[in-house]
Amino acid sequence: MGDWIGVYKSVASATLRARLAYRWNFVLDLVFQIIMLIAELLVVVLIASAVHGIAGWSVYQIVFLFGLSSLSSGLYRVFASEFHGFDKYLVNGEFDSVLTRPAPALVVVSARSVDYEQAGMLVQGLAIVGYAAWRLHLWQIDGPILLAQILSGWISGGAIWLGIVIAFATLGFWTTRIDDLAPVVLYGPETAANYPLSIYPRAIQAIFYGILPVAFGGYIPARVILHKGLSPIWLLVSFGVGAATLAGAVGFWQIGVRRYTSTGS
Amino acid sequence: MAIVSANNVTKTFSRPTRLFRRGNEDSVTAIDRLTLTIDQGEFLGLLGPNGAGKSTLIKMLTGILHPTSGDIQVAGWSAQHQRARLAMDLGIVFGQRTQLWWDLPLHESFTILRRMYRVSEDAYRTRLAELAALLDLREFWNVPVRQLSLGQRMRGELAAALLHAPTLLFLDEPTIGLDVEAKAAVRQFLRTLNQEKGTTIVLTAHDMNDVEELCRRIVVINxxxxxxxxxxxxxxxxxxxxxxxxxxxxHSVDQLTNLPFDCQAYGNQITASFNRARQSPLAVIDGLRQWGEIIDIQMQEPPLDLVMRGLYQAVR
Known part of the structure; x- marks a missing residue:
């Protein structure tokens, strides 16, 4: 029931209008954010060029992976920013107001705000992916296919990160305070996913394949796109993992909400 | 016709005593076999000391919490099973929290809510014009909510809660922190809403004046x-x-005795505490006059705490 995409769209456009009212402020925010990300990218590039590539990945291949990874996690940071830092809803009881709306709680929370300040991540991710693809002469192969592959990797990654961040927020229904865990569950894996996962010990790889399946949101699609020993079928697998992660997270969220309505804490 | 009917409702919370140890839980009964019926068009005040179960009750009536046992019907819907549908018929204002979009200009919140509550374009326009006039919203229409004064924000909250023409309005501390003028404006608005539109209103407040001026029926939860x-x-x-x-x-006075009310002397001042329902202030002054010449008299508003404490003692 209901036109939830319309609701979300009106929040997104109203927020954009409000942000653009202070145009220069907004532009500066974006610029600062891009500078931060470039610094982060430089670290990756420096490490990679010092050792002439990592785990058989050339510098530009790693740059490509970095770009794809920031595109993936950038989606949740812009469009689902409320789940990030969700414990404020539980600590000061704001979640009560969410439940008084005629819409599923997931929709109401998502539509609370859109964080355009984080959009730098998407702008920069697109630029990096494009640049790396050009330096790697990927365009010469087949433009439309390449584009479709990148898009598919991006969507899978976006779904995976969205799922992770929703599931993470849901933990708050049991523990209330979750922000302290964010470096372990969100930021750490986010940074780790910028590198080829084969450099990590097996146990950590297992986590990135099984528990927080970020491997399918950057590393695996990148291996397919860069022809590093995986057939295109793995793009479909990644897509499946993305869908499953998101669906699982939404199910978990509903259990969390049910717990909230019976305990109120 | 009953718009709210809560039947034999109980809500218990379990409080785990220690991490990882189950079964051994303390349970607290917040609402204990409560039955409450509210008719359409009523203006009801819900009172009770902190921790009495007042807010638990409100949360159950609005579908936020589910009762442990018992049944709640609100506006013809089951509060427990049809929360989202019920929300369409409810207007809710929690005085201490905002339901508006903090970073957006006030009017944008209305646009979003219109979509969320699926109010038709025509109904929206008439309704908003009416609310904007009654609540004087136009002067801060374009101001981001976070920059509004408390009084302005509360007017905005009321408009936002009423945009979809709910049949039942829940207000939790709607005048908290407002100045005298803003309080009067909000009260006047609520009175009009209840009398002219027939909207049923349930109000919880610490401000006894709100309750005294507005509510025709009082329910005390303890x-x-x-x-x-x-x-x-x-x-x-x-x-x-x-x-x-x-x-x-x-002249300075000593502790007075033999008066039918309680007196505290300090220098040349006497503070008399009495029950206005049983004794008139004039009788008190008459009683005091025999002790000397009075040069000044001040009536102090009864401290709210005192009223509330008296109330909760009386209903224990």
């Missing part, structure tokens, strides 16, 4: 049960009206 249910007059008969009179004499 220890999770309804401890009083009746008119304001009936409540006054039960609790009285604790009042204070400060009288200044032209």
């Amino acid at each position: 220890h999770g049960r309804s401890a009083f249910d009746g008119t304001m007059e009936a409540l006054h008969q039960r609790v009285g009206m604790p009042s204070r009179l400060v009288v200044t004499f032209n």
Whole structure:
């Protein structure tokens, strides 16, 4: 029931209008954010060029992976920013107001705000992916296919990160305070996913394949796109993992909400 | 016709005593076999000390919490099973929290809510024009919510809660932190809404004046049960009206005795505490006059705490 995409769209456009009212402020925010990300990218590039590539990945291949990874996690940071830092809803009881709306709680929370300040991540991710693809002469192969592959990797990654961040927020229904865990569950894996996962010990790889399946949101699609020993079928697998992660997270969220309505804490 | 009917409702919370140890839980009964019926068009005040179960009850009536046992029907819907549908018929204002979009200009919140509550374009326009006029919204229409004063924000909250023409309005501390003028404006608005539109209103407040001026029926919740249910007059008969009179004499006075009310002397001042429901202030002054010449008299508004304390003692 209901036109939830319309609701979300009106929040997104109203927020954009409000942000653009202070145009220069907004532009500066974006610029600062891009500078931060470039610094982060430089670290990756420096490490990679010092050792002439990592785990058989050339510098530009790693740059490509970095770009794809920031595109993936950038989606949740812009469009689902409320789940990030969700414990404020539980600590000061704001979640009560969410439940008084005629819409599923997931929709109401998502539509609370859109964080355009984080959009730098998407702008920069697109630029990096494009640049790396050009330096790697990927365009010469087949433009439309390449584009479709990148898009598919991006969507899978976006779904995976969205799922992770929703599931993470849901933990708050049991523990209330979750922000302290964010470096372990969100930021750490986010940074780790910028590198080829084969450099990590097996146990950590297992986590990135099984528990927080970020491997399918950057590393695996990148291996397919860069022809590093995986057939295109793995793009479909990644897509499946993305869908499953998101669906699982939404199910978990509903259990969390049910717990909230019976305990109120 | 009943718009709210809560039948034998109980809500218990379990409080885990220690991490990883189950079974051994303390349970707290917040609402204890409560039955409450509210008719359409009523203006009801819900009172109770902190921790009495008042907010648990409100949360159950609005579908936020589910009762442990018992059944709640609100506006024809089951509060437990049809929360999202029920939300369409409810307007809710929690005075201490905003339901508006903090970073957006006020009017943008209305646009979003219009979509969320699926109000038709025509109905939206008439309704908003009416609310904007009644609540004087136009002057801060374009201001981001976070920059509004408390009084302006509360007017915005009320408009936002009423945009979809709910049949039932829940207000939790709607005048908290407002100045006298803003309080009066909000009260006047609520009175009009209830009398002219027939909107049923349930109000919880610490401000006894809100309740006294607005509510025709009072329900006092204490220890999770309804401890009083009746008119304001009936409540006054039960609790009285604790009042204070400060009288200044032209000479210093000692502790007075043999008066039918309580007196505290300090220098040449006497503070008399009495129950206005049983004694008139004039009688108190008459009683004091025999002790000397009075040069000044001040009536102090009964401290709210005192009224509330008297009330909860009386209904225990």
